Amino acid sequence: MEDEAGRVGAEWRAExxxxxxxxxxxxxxxxxxxLREAVLQIPFLDPYRVVVxxxxxxxxxxxxAPALAEVxxxxxxxxxxRGRLNASSRLVKAVVAAGGRARxxxxxxxxxxxxxxxxxxxxxxxxxxxxxxxxxxxxxxLGVIDSELRKLAAYQASGNRLDQAAIDDLVVAGRQDDIFxxxxxxxxxxxxxxxxxxxxxxxxxxxxxxxxxxxRHLALVLDVxxxxxxxxxxxxxxxxxxxxxxxxQKAYDVAQSVGADRLEDGLRTLLAYEWEVKSGQIDATRGxxxxxxxx
Numbered sequence: 001m002e003d004e005a006g007r008v009g010a011e012w013r014a015e016x017x018x019x020x021x022x023x024x025x026x027x028x029x030x031x032x033x034x035l036r037e038a039v040l041q042i043p044f045l046d047p048y049r050v051v052v053x054x055x056x057x058x059x060x061x062x063x064x065a066p067a068l069a070e071v072x073x074x075x076x077x078x079x080x081x082r083g084r085l086n087a088s089s090r091l092v093k094a095v096v097a098a099g100g101r102a103r104x105x106x107x108x109x110x111x112x113x114x115x116x117x118x119x120x121x122x123x124x125x126x127x128x129x130x131x132x133x134x135x136x137x138x139x140x141x142l143g144v145i146d147s148e149l150r151k152l153a154a155y156q157a158s159g160n161r162l163d164q165a166a167i168d169d170l171v172v173a174g175r176q177d178d179i180f181x182x183x184x185x186x187x188x189x190x191x192x193x194x195x196x197x198x199x200x201x202x203x204x205x206x207x208x209x210x211x212x213x214x215x216r217h218l219a220l221v222l223d224v225x226x227x228x229x230x231x232x233x234x235x236x237x238x239x240x241x242x243x244x245x246x247x248x249q250k251a252y253d254v255a256q257s258v259g260a261d262r263l264e265d266g267l268r269t270l271l272a273y274e275w276e277v278k279s280g281q282i283d284a285t286r287g288x289x290x291x292x293x294x295x
Contacts, residue, residue, distance in 0.1 A: 001105040003146075005054055005080045012050045012076050021046030025053040028271035030060070035067035039075050049075045055274075057267065058083025065090035071098040082219075108142065117145060124153040129164055133171045147209055182210070183217035187254045190292050198292060207284040208277060211291065215270040217251075222263040224248065225255040266295050 013022050023038050030053055038051045056064070061081045068091075071077060077100070084104065085092050092102045108116050114135055121131035130152050134145050148171055155170060156162040182201065185194035201210055220243065227237050234252050238245040273291045276282045282290075 001080055002054070002142075004103075004105070005052075005078060009050065009052055009078055012078070015048075016046045016050065018045045020044050021048065022050045023052070025051065026272070026275045027053055027055045027057070028268050028275060030056065030064065032064055032067045035064055036069075039067060039071055039077060041075075042072075043074050048073075050078070051075060052078045054078070054080045055271065056081045057271070058085070059264075061085060062090040065094040068094040068098050071100075116142070117149075120146065120149055124149055126152055126156065127162060130162065130167055130171075133167050144209065144212060147206070147212070151206065183214065186214065186217065186295060187221060188257045190295055194292065198289070202285055202288070207288040208274065211270055211273055211288055214291075215267060218263050218266045218270070220247075221251045221255050221258070222260060222267070224251040225258070225260050225263060228252070228255055229260075269294050 016022055021043055023041075025035065025038060035051075035053065038049075041049060043049045053064075056079060058081055061079075061083070062085075064079075068077070077098075079091075079095075081091070085102070095102050117134050118128070118131040121128070121134070126149060130149065134148055152162060152167065152170060155166065160166065182194055182197040185191045185197065198210070223241070224237055227240075232240075234249060237252060238248045241248050243251075269291055273282075273287050277284045277287060
């Protein structure tokens with residue numbers, strides 16, 4: 001999804017003659033009023049305006065629908081949502097009513113996922129061993145896999161030899177235990193162990209990858225929390241979720257001691273961190289340490 005969003009955004013942006021015609025909105029602070037303002041703004045020097053909001057949280061997506069009640073011909077809007085919206089979604093209906101289209105990108109699994117990994121590795125000029133190492137990832141998440149492949153490509157491009165030993169050392173698959181230990185120690189409050197594990201990970205891992213996994217963990221617990229609130233038992237939750245039953249059980253236990261509001265606040269904090277890092281406002285490592293202090 002992010003690859004396609006990037007391609008479409010770049011294609012639209014290529015026809016602009018100035019930077020004024022392109023506006024990327026922070027999804028963690030996006031409101032109906034802010035989106036409506038951006039959509040209705042008239043282009044100055046450009047043939048049209050491009051408004052982009054990537055990574056909108058599923059829970060907030062439908063609330064943005066009123067902002068698309070009026071979309072002028074001089075504005076192109078691109079929105080990506082982290083989660084699945086069904087046909088009855090208010091946002092989907094608003095997009096279609098405005099003359100746009102909604103596209104769903106399903107999770108790749110099995111052979112399709114392996115094909116994608118090896119194709120992506122080949123595109124980046126990586127050896128087959130790099131793709132094979134990423135196939136072994138316990139968490140089959142395209143965002144993490146793509147980031148790992150890009151990291152290997154950057155290592156190779158800097159003149160280093162990307163042999164099997166280097167791949168084993170660089171790929172996050174070999175550090176699943178540390179990631180799990182970190183997420184396990186986050187809630188209900190980050191413990192001293194979480195700080196020690198984070199310090200070790202930061203010595204050899206990209207801060208943004210760690211932040212991404214922390215966000216996935218909070219999102220998982222929030223999902224389980226909502227199921228608890230609906231009265232679902234642990235066995236029901238484990239049967240319906242694709243995560244390993246043991247991981248779901250840990251999330252179920254944690255969800256009993258933390259409120260949904262705090263989980264949502266944590267996700268917003270991590271989204272804000274991602275935006276600030278990408279826009280060059282903060283140092284990635286120090287910013288992540290500050291995020292942990294706020295959780």
